[in-house]
Amino acid sequence: MAYFIQQLVNGITLGSIYGLIAIGYTMVYGIIGMINFAHGEIYMIGAFLSVLTFTMLGVTGVTWIPLALIMVLLVAMLFTSAYGWAVERVAYRPLRGSHRLAALISAIGMSLALQNYVLLTQGPGVKAIQPIIRGGISLYERGNFTVTLSYVQIFIILLTVVLMAIFATLIARTALGRAQRACEQDRGMATLLGINVDRTISLTFVMGAMLAAVAGLMVTLYYGVIDFFMGFVAGLKAFTAAVLGGIGSLPGAMLGGMLLGLVEAFWAGYFSVEYKDVASFGILVLVLIFMPTGLLGRPDIEKV
Amino acid sequence: MTAVFTAFKEAGLASLVAFLLALPLIGFRTNTTGTGLNFEFRWEALVVSVVIVFVGRCVLTSTRGLWQQSRLHLPSFGYLRSVIDRRRVSFAVIVVLVALLFPFMPEVDRRAIDLATLVLIYVMLGWGLNIVVGLAGLLDLGYVAFYAVGAYTFALLGTVYDWSFWGCLPIAGAVAAMFGVLLGYPVLRLRGDYLAIVTLGFGEIIRVVLTNWVALSGGPNGIAGIPRPTLFGLEFTRRTREGHSFHEYFDLPFSGDHRITFLYYVILILALVTNVFVLRIRKLPIGRAWEALREDEIACRSLGINPVNTKLSAFALGAMFGGLAGAFFASRNGFISPESFTFIESAIILSIVVLGGMGSQIGIVLAAAALILLPEALREFSEYRMLVFGLAMVLVMLWRPRGLLAHRKPTLTLYPSGSRTLK
Secondary structure: OHHHHHHHHHHHHHHHHHHHHHHHHHHHHHHHOOOOOOHHHHHHHHHHHHHHHHHHHHHHOOOOHHHHHHHHHHHHHHHHHHHHHHHHHHHHHHHOOOOHHHHHHHHHHHHHHHHHHHHHHHOOOOEEOOOOOOOEEEEEEEOOEEEEEEHHHHHHHHHHHHHHHHHHHHHHHOHHHHHHHHHHHOHHHHHHOOOOHHHHHHHHHHHHHHHHHHHHHHHHHHHOEEOOOHHHHHHHHHHHHHHHHOOOOHHHHHHHHHHHHHHHHHHHHHOOOOOHHHHHHHHHHHHHHHOOOOOOOOOOOOOO | OHHHHHHHHHHHHHHHHHHHHHHHHHHEEEEEEOOEEEEEEOHHHHHHHHHHHHHHHHHHHHHHHHHHHHHOOOOOHHHHHHHHHHOHHHHHHHHHHHHHHHHHOOOOOHHHHHHHHHHHHHHHHHHHHHHHHHHOOOOOOOOHHHHHHHHHHHHHHHHHOOOOHHHHHHHHHHHHHHHHHHHHHHHOOOOHHHHHHHHHHHHHHHHHHHHHOHHHHOHHHOEEOOOOOOEOOEEOOOOOOOOOEHHHHOOOOOOOHHHHHHHHHHHHHHHHHHHHHHHHHOOOHHHHHHHHHHHOHHHHHHOOOOHHHHHHHHHHHHHHHHHHHHHHHHHHHOEEOHHHHOHHHHHHHHHHHHHHOOOOHHHHHHHHHHHHHHHHHHHHHHHHHHHHHHHHHHHHHHHOOOOOOOOOOOOOOOOOOOOOOOO
């Protein structure tokens, strides 16, 4: 039981990170119908920026943790969103209106390029930082096994909840959110009604990149180890999460991320660490067979 | 004057963005030291990258008009396409002849033949995947899984049971096709992008299983000592037990080049078989059904075509050719490990199909040559190789979004071409 609760906590933490990345995929897919393959790389860049900023703060002597966290969050979000914007502007916008595969190949190329760009500029080695947030709460003790909820986990889960709330308000209440939903439904009509579609799509990428940067920060805090290749598997998982939840649906992305995080944590805890990726893709296949549009996705209307 | 001003304004904006992008990752670099991380500031690199973007943007803006004018007069790929279309048969004969005579041409050394073999493997994989992506219109991001299945099937049969390459080749193809059916049956009912992600996941599953199931696959160490193909039982080694080696039988001095050349011909024949197969099957009812399904699934269903079976056959046949190529790959290298079957391979094969123009057989040859030879040519700049490769993929897509030789018209139309436009 104690072990179960511990895996539950770990799974929710992991799921929050996946969910935040998955939102970037699902928003882009919803609005322009393409798989933004480079999104995993954006998350990786977010993690690198977090490590860089932490290092700089450490050298300059900012030691008050809340201030440091806020500064890192802002810096990482700002610069990562610049990358998200630039990727869309350079590699995807010129291909809008051409066939789907062209954009996909362009995205794969961009993903390769970004990965190797970071490899070249930051070096191939693993970057490790000291744990920033230490300690935790013991929830439950039995025998020699203690269930701990570390402060990092609390921080990650709380930050995810806060971001989700901000995000949901943004989509539901603001003009930008309305424009995004309009573009998702019918881009041509949205243009006719005076919505700047290009700008809306750019902002969608910026928002996705910001959330990915937060996920990058979280993973830096949680594991403390990053490398240039981390974006690929994380991106794959997050996309799986988005599909699992029903692609195009924002709550679905979060739900899918949570589900994937839990499956992975429990599988790693009870069966084998090596096959956890197999388990998550297996779940994906099972869900898609029985619910072809994902958990919360809308069924497609087939038109002749 | 205003034009110059606009150009400078645009370049200024671009370099501002470049500065924002370059500042954290090019400008600063974190280094691992004994006590933790520290960072260095590299302002030279930062300045250089911003200046490059500024100048590049200026040049791009000022030459944009010129480029658009001149493009009309350059012999474009469209021209090449029309030449190929008009002289289809003679063109094909010339290409095949060149390929057949390639090892005996002057200036062609061992390395060139080896590279050509590699290109041909990708040509074959491209033609195989083209059945799935180009003809049936199904997006498969995990094609490398079938390549791996073929390679491991032969590697295991060859090392454990000492079976020969030629005996295993059909088995490898059949096993890969079986995997194609097993994977395809549950997921082919899904819509395009779901299919893409499931195939991608399947590719990863195969790789993870191969890495971790040490008892079967040797894990990350892979399988070594895979038998080489033989020419009717003649081996290409210096000494054999029964004296059945190629050079002894034909009374030639031993040379390592024989084996390289032989491998080249084996893959050339395999690739040509794939090509003929695809060209012929396109004209059979099943091939027509694939293309019809790609164009309009609902219409197909209402005409009594079973979409699942039709897609499944495309998937299985594509997988089969992947498996055949995999068996050849294992036999050529003599060693395989899961590292050869990563997602990037799937991405390269898919890029070959898309760059080639989806459905164009000769386009795939061009794209495979470009994508395999480009990293080889960049070998001297090995550090920048994959960066340039990725950027080149983006640029080619921006330049020709429909592929080098765009060709997606159905082989059979009700109306003569031109009288009715298809999507």
